[in-house]
Amino acid sequence: MTGRVRSVLALGSNLGDSHGTLSLAVADLVDNPRVRLREVSPVVRSTAVGGPEQPDYLNMVIEVETDLGPYEFLAHCQAVENLHHRTRDVRWGPRTLDVDIITYGDQTSDDEVLTLPHPRAAERAFVLQPWAWMDSTARLGGRLVTELVGSTADLAGIRPYEGADTPWAP
Numbered sequence: 001m002t003g004r005v006r007s008v009l010a011l012g013s014n015l016g017d018s019h020g021t022l023s024l025a026v027a028d029l030v031d032n033p034r035v036r037l038r039e040v041s042p043v044v045r046s047t048a049v050g051g052p053e054q055p056d057y058l059n060m061v062i063e064v065e066t067d068l069g070p071y072e073f074l075a076h077c078q079a080v081e082n083l084h085h086r087t088r089d090v091r092w093g094p095r096t097l098d099v100d101i102i103t104y105g106d107q108t109s110d111d112e113v114l115t116l117p118h119p120r121a122a123e124r125a126f127v128l129q130p131w132a133w134m135d136s137t138a139r140l141g142g143r144l145v146t147e148l149v150g151s152t153a154d155l156a157g158i159r160p161y162e163g164a165d166t167p168w169a170p
Contacts, residue, residue: 004065005105006038007073008138010118010127011060012098013084014048018058019163021084021097026062028080029099035076039063041130047157049124054094058161059126061102061134070104074114077101102127103140117141125152 009029013021022043030037041061048054066073077099084097102118109116121127122140128149131138138145 004067005107007064007066007104008102008131009062009064009077010098010100010102010121010124010131011062012046012057012126013096014055014057015094015096019043019161022058022060025080025084025097025099028083029062029077030064032068032076034068035064035066035073037062038065039134041134043161043163044126044130045159045161046126048094049126049157051093057126058163059130061127061131063135070101070107070109070114070116073104074101100127102131122148123152125149125158128152129158 011022011025013025026037026040029035039062043058043060046057046059048057068076081097081099086095086097100118100121101114101116102121104116107116117140118127122143128140128145132146132149136144136146140148
């Protein structure tokens with residue numbers, strides 16, 4: 001295939017068997033032959049940011065390679081969320097699965113359907129910390145992700161997940 005793009009995805013869950021959901025979601029995302037897993041971060045536990053009071057999240061970041069166009073890729077990510085019974089009843093509310101496209105190659109977009117890079121990624125320790133552990137050379141908006149981690153207000157809410165090692169391999 002030609003025209004492959006590297007994309008960074010952030011996954012999170014705080015309802016049900018969150019670790020199992022993340023594991024299945026990674027498998028479901030790369031079950032599409034046009035999406036290939038490249039890297040997987042450790043799983044972290046994080047305090048919910050914004051929204052109603054809710055349980056802690058499990059979060060992780062993955063890097064994939066795809067030849068799906070950005071909107072086709074977004075539809076694929078949303079289909080995986082739906083497969084895991086994602087609902088959008090409450091903004092920043094609890095969820096079985098959240099899949100955010102953080103970067104899609106070096107593309108930028110201010111489109112309200114798909115903003116690239118993700119507009120709040122540089123503020124979210126639950127995205128930046130696992131991403132930095134996965135790839136210490138990663139950049140977001142021209143800055144090293146490792147530098148951005150220290151400037152996030154919610155870094156204290158990030159803890160290693162003690163439940164299991166990340167069971168995926170690219």
